[in-house]
Amino acid sequence: MKKTTIGRKVFVVFNYTFLTLMALTCLLPILNQLAISFSSSGAATAGEVGIIPVNFTLDAYKYMASKAAFFDSLLVSFQRVFIAVPLSMLVSVLAAYALSKQNHEFAARKYYIWYFVIPMMFTGGLIPTYMIVRNTGLINSLGALVIPYLVNVFNVLLLMNFFRSIPKELEEAAQIDGAGHLRVLLSVILPVSAPVLATVTLFFIVNHWNSWFDGLIYMNSPEKYHLQTYLQTMVISRDLMAMESLRDVRTSGTISDATGKAAQIFLAALPILLIYPFLQKYFTTGIVMGSVKG
Amino acid sequence: MKKLVKLFKSVAVFTLAIVMSASLIGCAKPENTTKESSTKDNTTTTPSASSEEATAADGPFEKYPEPIIITSVKNLGAGSLDFPEGDSIENNVWTRKYKEDLNIDIDLLWTTNEQQYDQKLNIAITSNDLPDIMVVKNTQLKMMYENDQLMDMTEILPKYWADFTREVLEADGGDGLKSATFDGKLMAIPAVGTGLMSCKVLWVRTDWLEKLGLEAPKTVEDMLKVSDAFTNRDPDGNGVKDTFGLAVHKDLFDGGYASLEGFFNAYNAYPNIWIKKDNALAYGTIQPEAKTALAALQDLYAKGQIDPEFGVKDANKVNEEVGAGKFGMFFGDFWNMAWLNDVKVEHPEMEWIPIAIPSYDGSPAKAGKSFGTGSYIAINKNCKNPEAIVKMINLQLEKSYGATAEPTVYNITPEGYGPYAYAIPTGLEPGMKNFTAAEKVTEAIKTGDSSKLNAEEKNYYDMSMLAISGDYKNNNWHQLKMFGPDGSLTVINKYWADGNVVSDAFYGAPTETMAEKLSTLKKQTLTDFTAIIMGASIDDFDKFVTNWGNLGGKAMTDEVNAWYAEQ
Numbered sequence: 001m002k003k004t005t006i007g008r009k010v011f012v013v014f015n016y017t018f019l020t021l022m023a024l025t026c027l028l029p030i031l032n033q034l035a036i037s038f039s040s041s042g043a044a045t046a047g048e049v050g051i052i053p054v055n056f057t058l059d060a061y062k063y064m065a066s067k068a069a070f071f072d073s074l075l076v077s078f079q080r081v082f083i084a085v086p087l088s089m090l091v092s093v094l095a096a097y098a099l100s101k102q103n104h105e106f107a108a109r110k111y112y113i114w115y116f117v118i119p120m121m122f123t124g125g126l127i128p129t130y131m132i133v134r135n136t137g138l139i140n141s142l143g144a145l146v147i148p149y150l151v152n153v154f155n156v157l158l159l160m161n162f163f164r165s166i167p168k169e170l171e172e173a174a175q176i177d178g179a180g181h182l183r184v185l186l187s188v189i190l191p192v193s194a195p196v197l198a199t200v201t202l203f204f205i206v207n208h209w210n211s212w213f214d215g216l217i218y219m220n221s222p223e224k225y226h227l228q229t230y231l232q233t234m235v236i237s238r239d240l241m242a243m244e245s246l247r248d249v250r251t252s253g254t255i256s257d258a259t260g261k262a263a264q265i266f267l268a269a270l271p272i273l274l275i276y277p278f279l280q281k282y283f284t285t286g287i288v289m290g291s292v293k294g
Numbered sequence: 295m296k297k298l299v300k301l302f303k304s305v306a307v308f309t310l311a312i313v314m315s316a317s318l319i320g321c322a323k324p325e326n327t328t329k330e331s332s333t334k335d336n337t338t339t340t341p342s343a344s345s346e347e348a349t350a351a352d353g354p355f356e357k358y359p360e361p362i363i364i365t366s367v368k369n370l371g372a373g374s375l376d377f378p379e380g381d382s383i384e385n386n387v388w389t390r391k392y393k394e395d396l397n398i399d400i401d402l403l404w405t406t407n408e409q410q411y412d413q414k415l416n417i418a419i420t421s422n423d424l425p426d427i428m429v430v431k432n433t434q435l436k437m438m439y440e441n442d443q444l445m446d447m448t449e450i451l452p453k454y455w456a457d458f459t460r461e462v463l464e465a466d467g468g469d470g471l472k473s474a475t476f477d478g479k480l481m482a483i484p485a486v487g488t489g490l491m492s493c494k495v496l497w498v499r500t501d502w503l504e505k506l507g508l509e510a511p512k513t514v515e516d517m518l519k520v521s522d523a524f525t526n527r528d529p530d531g532n533g534v535k536d537t538f539g540l541a542v543h544k545d546l547f548d549g550g551y552a553s554l555e556g557f558f559n560a561y562n563a564y565p566n567i568w569i570k571k572d573n574a575l576a577y578g579t580i581q582p583e584a585k586t587a588l589a590a591l592q593d594l595y596a597k598g599q600i601d602p603e604f605g606v607k608d609a610n611k612v613n614e615e616v617g618a619g620k621f622g623m624f625f626g627d628f629w630n631m632a633w634l635n636d637v638k639v640e641h642p643e644m645e646w647i648p649i650a651i652p653s654y655d656g657s658p659a660k661a662g663k664s665f666g667t668g669s670y671i672a673i674n675k676n677c678k679n680p681e682a683i684v685k686m687i688n689l690q691l692e693k694s695y696g697a698t699a700e701p702t703v704y705n706i707t708p709e710g711y712g713p714y715a716y717a718i719p720t721g722l723e724p725g726m727k728n729f730t731a732a733e734k735v736t737e738a739i740k741t742g743d744s745s746k747l748n749a750e751e752k753n754y755y756d757m758s759m760l761a762i763s764g765d766y767k768n769n770n771w772h773q774l775k776m777f778g779p780d781g782s783l784t785v786i787n788k789y790w791a792d793g794n795v796v797s798d799a800f801y802g803a804p805t806e807t808m809a810e811k812l813s814t815l816k817k818q819t820l821t822d823f824t825a826i827i828m829g830a831s832i833d834d835f836d837k838f839v840t841n842w843g844n845l846g847g848k849a850m851t852d853e854v855n856a857w858y859a860e861q
Contacts, residue, residue: 040640042640042641047614130417130421216406219404222406
């Protein structure tokens with residue numbers, strides 16, 4: 001039995017209060033958007049909506065369902081994630097495996113490490129990156145959203161460090177049984193690396209799902225924007241100085257469309273919200289514990 | 295085994311060397327390929343023989359014997375652009391018209407929405423990946439001039455413009471054209487506007503006025519009384535003191551909704567524009583009149599007639615609270631009711647009117663007016679047929695607004711499509727068009743005779759009539775508040791007709807110091823003004839003026855006056 005002193009009780013109470021407040025600050029904005037998306041437009045514009053919908057209506061979702069642009073960009077987003085994430089994982093795991101070897105096994109390792117780390121700290125900048133993408137002919141194709149992001153050095157280092165923490169004896173045992181590098185990677189390293197693989201996969205998914213600026217600069221028409229770029233057009237607060245022409249006013253009806261925006265924000269966040277619970281079970285440590293005896 | 299390791303070592307080092315050198319080469323290479331591809335593009339787009347022929351037989355509307363291609367980029371506006379069945383951005387009434395009348399094919403390199411157009415265009419300018427023709431802002435124009443990316447239009451424009459185009463482009467007395475002139479050369483075609491659209495009006499909640507038995511304010515004194523009553527006499531009748539007199543957003547100026555330019559104008563101060571003073575140009579924000587206005591604001595704040603939390607609320611947030619019935623008065627642009635239209639549908643008892651800026655000293659207040667031309671049509675230096683762009687502009691203006699105009703086909707269709715937005719370039723219109731429309735719509739509402747209206751005006755008229763009959767939705771009410779009797783456009787038109795306008799006297803491209811320091815100066819202004827309103831000593835204003843000069847304001851004023859001396 002654990003001893004429960006007064007100090008301990010006070011700590012538990014404070015701890016739970018604090019953590020509950022933290023959780024609420026994360027949860028409330030999402031609930032607020034959800035409530036706005038189910039409220040009437042007038043109530044939303046007047047800011048009357050808290051976390052419970054006012055004048056419940058499905059209008060925003062009906063409107064969304066009629067909007068082809070949203071589903072087009074949703075499709076582009078899924079394509080991007082489904083193509084980019086497996087490719088990125090493949091490239092990253094292979095790089096990380098090589099880099100995880102000891103110096104005496106892989107002589108040029110430290111030079112390669114530098115080669116990877118330098119671009120992690122210094123990027124080429126926006127315009128040179130754009131020009132490379134343009135001159136390699138990737139512009140306006142899905143390739144522009146996939147290929148430049150294949151290697152994420154941070155993720156490679158994460159994988160590498162995990163691979164290095166795996167007891168050497170596992171690999172040696174496999175080698176004694178005649179396994180080559182590929183066999184070691186596939187049959188020994190990867191099966192015990194589920195936590196880091198899940199983490200890095202999630203990082204890649206979230207990165208690809210949430211990035212918007214690349215879609216804007218590499219794609220030549222709004223139909224090819226993926227979801228976040230499309231959402232940015234919808235949600236960004238407009239440069240009001242530009243509203244000096246009546247023509248802008250003609251389209252300004254869309255501005256007060258707070259409910260539509262909320263519905264789109266919520267739908268865009270939904271896939272990521274759904275992925276977390278599925279990957280959660282892999283976030284367990286200690287898998288390799290006990291695999292090496294004495 | 296050792297041998298193998300050694301071999302592996304050397305292979306590894308070798309590959310590393312290759313990878314590194316490849317990345318270095320990669321850095322150098324793109325420049326060359328760009329040049330090659332761009333020159334190649336130009337030669338393929340325009341056979342030189344046809345362009346020579348074209349220059350031989352010439353008029354403002356002359357058709358090219360051989361088809362030519364003009365490349366462009368397009369801003370699709372804030373939402374998505376709608377097209378009639380079967381049409382698209384590549385194939386619509388305007389692209390067909392360009393082909394049929396001028397034999398010009400349009401090739402759009404990219405399209406994007408309003409919110410992202412600037413960013414994408416900046417990247418195109420910086421990486422020199424430009425179409426033949428594009429719509430740019432004055433800062434971008436200056437950047438392109440410095441990069442030597444612009445076509446000199448000094449001779450081409452006057453040679454090819456139609457009379458009506460000339461009339462539109464010179465409607466502001468030639469200031470717009472002057473603003474596109476660098477070192478004596480015309481480097482772009484200005485999308486000439488009037489700037490009158492930037493004049494502010496005072497929006498007042500009339501159902502509150504009636505409830506409290508007040509009149510719409512005519513003088514500053516009246517305005518302060520109304521503000522006091524809206525704060526202290528419970529205009530919403532809920533028994534709680536939860537309302538304020540004047541709505542203000544956190545940036546004080548700019549934005550056109552609940553901003554303070556109009557308030558300062560009432561005190562004869564003209565923030566953020568250059569005014570003529572003693573034969574020279576002076577910056578309105580630092581004049582002594584601004585101090586008087588600030589003192590008045592400080593007083594309002596101290597009396598609780600300005601939201602104590604205004605410093606953290608942006609225009610959108612303020613609008614929410616206006617919609618929730620917290621404010622009964624604010625200065626803003628003619629279009630402000632667009633943001634309250636949905637609220638009006640839900641709360642029809644809410645009613646607003648636009649009124650002229652109240653007068654301080656007995657004579658009517660003058661409204662500050664910014665320079666009207668905000669965007670320019672820039673033509674790429676490498677464009678083979680720059681005159682084609684002038685012809686396209688001729689055609690666009692003529693068919694939309696000229697003597698042979700067909701506005702229902704090319705401007706706004708009866709079905710509600712807006713072909714004006716399909717035209718290349720977009721954004722040209724006769725400056726006073728909206729004021730003429732407001733006059734005609736008001737007249738038609740009074741007489742009930744809508745036969746004199748063109749299609750666009752008829753649309754405004756129909757919407758206004760629906761609003762009058764109580765159908766406020768779909769922005770009907772907002773149209774009535776702009777075009778209807780005593781609408782905001784009528785109020786602004788009256789400033790102009792009575793000569794009660796103070797125009798921004800500087801309309802050149804941003805000067806060096808301006809480009810560098812203006813945003814810092816504006817930030818400084820915001821910080822100091824906010825502090826004064828919230829209770830700092832009013833004499834801090836004098837410190838602010840000194841500070842402003844030292845932070846680059848003096849250098850900027852000198853540059854602006856050097857420019858003024860040249861005019």
